[in-house]
Amino acid sequence: MSHQEVPTDVEKRSAEEASGEGRVDVRIHPLVLMNLCDHWTRTQGTPSKAMGALFGIQKGRNIEVMDSFELPTAAELKSADNSTTMKTFLTQRTEQFAKVYPGFEFLGWYAVQDKIQPSDLATHRMFMEFNESPLFLVLNPTPPPANKDDNAKVKLPLSLYESELHVLNNTPTMLFVKTQFKVHTTESEGIALDHISKVAPSGGAVKQSSCNYFAVGLGSMRDSIQTLDKQLGVLRAYLEATKRGDIPVDHALLRQVASICKQVPAMRSDLFASTFSQEFNDTLLVTYLAAITKGITSTNAVLDKFSLTQERQQHPRGPML
Numbered sequence: 001m002s003h004q005e006v007p008t009d010v011e012k013r014s015a016e017e018a019s020g021e022g023r024v025d026v027r028i029h030p031l032v033l034m035n036l037c038d039h040w041t042r043t044q045g046t047p048s049k050a051m052g053a054l055f056g057i058q059k060g061r062n063i064e065v066m067d068s069f070e071l072p073t074a075a076e077l078k079s080a081d082n083s084t085t086m087k088t089f090l091t092q093r094t095e096q097f098a099k100v101y102p103g104f105e106f107l108g109w110y111a112v113q114d115k116i117q118p119s120d121l122a123t124h125r126m127f128m129e130f131n132e133s134p135l136f137l138v139l140n141p142t143p144p145p146a147n148k149d150d151n152a153k154v155k156l157p158l159s160l161y162e163s164e165l166h167v168l169n170n171t172p173t174m175l176f177v178k179t180q181f182k183v184h185t186t187e188s189e190g191i192a193l194d195h196i197s198k199v200a201p202s203g204g205a206v207k208q209s210s211c212n213y214f215a216v217g218l219g220s221m222r223d224s225i226q227t228l229d230k231q232l233g234v235l236r237a238y239l240e241a242t243k244r245g246d247i248p249v250d251h252a253l254l255r256q257v258a259s260i261c262k263q264v265p266a267m268r269s270d271l272f273a274s275t276f277s278q279e280f281n282d283t284l285l286v287t288y289l290a291a292i293t294k295g296i297t298s299t300n301a302v303l304d305k306f307s308l309t310q311e312r313q314q315h316p317r318g319p320m321l
Helices: 009-016 030-043 074-080 086-100 120-127 187-197 206-244 251-263 270-314
Strands: 025-028 051-059 062-070 105-112 135-139 158-168 171-179 181-183
Touching: 025 158, 030 051, 030 062, 030 105, 030 135, 030 187, 051 086, 062 105, 062 135, 074 086, 086 105, 086 120, 105 120, 120 171, 206 251
Parallel strands: 025 062, 025 181, 105 135
Antiparallel strands: 051 062, 051 105, 135 158, 158 171
16 A cells, blocks of 8 residues: 555544534444444454444435444455455345345445554445445444543444545545544334343243343342432532531522432331331232242142042043943
8 A cells, every 4th residue: 555545643633633514414323333243242263354334324414324234354255256356245235235225325334443454445445436435433342441430421432434535745645534423223223222131031941031030120229229329428428518617508509408308208217117017018928828829729730630640540441431
């Protein structure tokens, strides 16, 4: 690759800091992110590079990246058919995709890697035959660890790039420029993701499935209680500091704290104790009745088997008419 295709780090930074006027509005759907993660998971421990194509709908400057599929490596293409090239493979898959999903078109490509490689520009130029301005989505498989003391939201290890032509050293040079994107989820996608995120039963056992879902419910309740306890601790620390005179008294804020405290039930009141005792006893009674019912059912099953055995012993040749 010539010097014009591989700009220096300083040139890259200057291009990435360029003005973002006229940029596209890109929305990436969760299915694409799941495909990227699944592709990278299956290629771990292999020399193959996780790379694929992005598909979706483009209307003017608004782009919806809705699906993706994997692209084979050069070695995989050679082992499958010597006459098949990346362009031929992508052309065939694009035509198949257009038949199944009318309106979808090739929008760009993705790669799972730590940073942009010098060879990415050559690959990007090849994809420009299918889209004059393709997108380049990069998933960093080894992002830096998040700072626990930082209250900011953890960002996805994703970077989206566009290609732009800049004049560097009086020479037109194509560079990758970062662009903003949003993760967009439709209602149907939200339902599917919520279903996938739940704990699936292992082995198909009903008992194991019930235990898993019960554990999920208890885990959510535990997290909620821990969050409530932490927030109440913050309020208590503020009130104690105000009482000691460490911080000035803010009556408006104290009224808000009082309003919050009134919404929290008093855990040591007589009403709470009696209500809790009644609900606890009702739960024990239901459990006791369920155990009795289960025992009666088991006893009836044993009696039925015993009666059937006795009838066969009395009439070995079959029932009497």
